[in-house]
Amino acid sequence: MALMRCDEELIQLYVDGVLHPAEAALVEAHLQECRACRRQAGFYKSLYWDLGRAAGLAPEPPQEPEALADLLLAEHRRGEEPEAPPATTWDFATLWLRANPAFTRPARAVSSLGHIGAEGLRRAEGLREGLRRPGKWPRWLWRKGGG
Amino acid sequence: MDRDASIIQLCRQGHRAGFARLVEAYQERVYRTAYTFVQHREDAQDLTQEVFLRTVRAIDSLDSSRPLWPWLRRVTTNLALTYLKQRKGHLSLDELPEAALPTSGPSEPSWTRVDLQRAMAELPPLWRMVLTLRHQEDLTYDEIARLLELPVGTVKTYLFRARRALRARLGSEGGDGWR
Ligand SMILES: [Zn+2]
Numbered sequence: 243m244a245l246m247r248c249d250e251e252l253i254q255l256y257v258d259g260v261l262h263p264a265e266a267a268l269v270e271a272h273l274q275e276c277r278a279c280r281r282q283a284g285f286y287k288s289l290y291w292d293l294g295r296a297a298g299l300a301p302e303p304p305q306e307p308e309a310l311a312d313l314l315l316a317e318h319r320r321g322e323e324p325e326a327p328p329a330t331t332w333d334f335a336t337l338w339l340r341a342n343p344a345f346t347r348p349a350r351a352v353s354s355l356g357h358i359g360a361e362g363l364r365r366a367e368g369l370r371e372g373l374r375r376p377g378k379w380p381r382w383l384w385r386k387g388g389g
Numbered sequence: 390m391d392r393d394a395s396i397i398q399l400c401r402q403g404h405r406a407g408f409a410r411l412v413e414a415y416q417e418r419v420y421r422t423a424y425t426f427v428q429h430r431e432d433a434q435d436l437t438q439e440v441f442l443r444t445v446r447a448i449d450s451l452d453s454s455r456p457l458w459p460w461l462r463r464v465t466t467n468l469a470l471t472y473l474k475q476r477k478g479h480l481s482l483d484e485l486p487e488a489a490l491p492t493s494g495p496s497e498p499s500w501t502r503v504d505l506q507r508a509m510a511e512l513p514p515l516w517r518m519v520l521t522l523r524h525q526e527d528l529t530y531d532e533i534a535r536l537l538e539l540p541v542g543t544v545k546t547y548l549f550r551a552r553r554a555l556r557a558r559l560g561s562e563g564g565d566g567w568r
Binding site for chain 2 (some may be wrong): 282294302
């Protein structure tokens with residue numbers, strides 16, 4: 243009694259634990275009688291397990307922690323200066339994040355920007371060439387602007 | 390007061406120890422996540438630095454009762470997306486290049502973690518990001534969709550294709566072993 247055809251996506255979702263219990267029961271019944279899908283399920287179980295540990299394969303950060311901490315302290319002090327620099331004005335991505343209640347305290351001045359979202363990011367990208375302080379940005383942000 | 394709250398407080402007050410602890414707690418995690426997304430050491434470092442600079446600029450508005458990692462992960466993801474859109478050139482962010490498809494079926498019954506890393510690196514960047522956010526960060530499909538500003542259906546499609554591509558690359562119908 244074939245309740246379900248072989249369906250790789252369902253097998254993936256089943257192993258991922260995101261199926262509704264009724265759907266999961268159908269997949270389980272199918273797995274009982276289908277060797278090929280059992281193999282697939284076994285593969286995906288192994289794959290997910292390994293993917294969960296794949297971060298360990300990325301290299302160590304090359305930058306000295308002390309140097310980064312000093313840079314951040316300097317950035318903080320620069321932000322405290324009475325004459326605020328213009329860089330953050332253009333920084334829509336951060337403004338959007340700051341305006342997002344999931345991350346920030348409510349009732350900030352920037353909240354009037356609302357959910358700029360993707361549009362804000364695109365605008366921030368478009369304004370890239372107008373950045374006055376390219377040195378503060380990663381190379382890839384101003385490379386094409388000729389900075 | 391938990392670690393993140395005290396880090397935020399110290400940073401707001403301009404204590405060097407706050408920035409040192411922030412870096413100590415999160416530099417490696419941010420860098421490794423950025424590297425997984427962009428697969429390029431130098432650019433991952435630039436991204437990491439920018440993530441921390443933005444965090445410092447936003448420090449006054451961060452909610453110190455919430456953990457810092459979701460914020461850092463979000464900034465890292467947004468910056469990586471911007472970076473990938475800039476870098477892509479003729480390469481698609483969500484299609485598998487022909488060259489990455491295996492020419493013949495896999496012969497080994499299982500894979501090493503280096504094989505996995507290599508296969509991951511060959512995935513289209515958006516597939517890799519979705520896969521990482523699901524299996525490394527344990528985000529739900531809905532959370533991934535919100536983070537990447539994609540429809541949930543697209544997230545599911547990318548996940549399905551990414552996993553299937555890894556099976557085509559690493560899987561073996563002959564064995565069930567894994568290490
Ligand atoms: Zn089957």
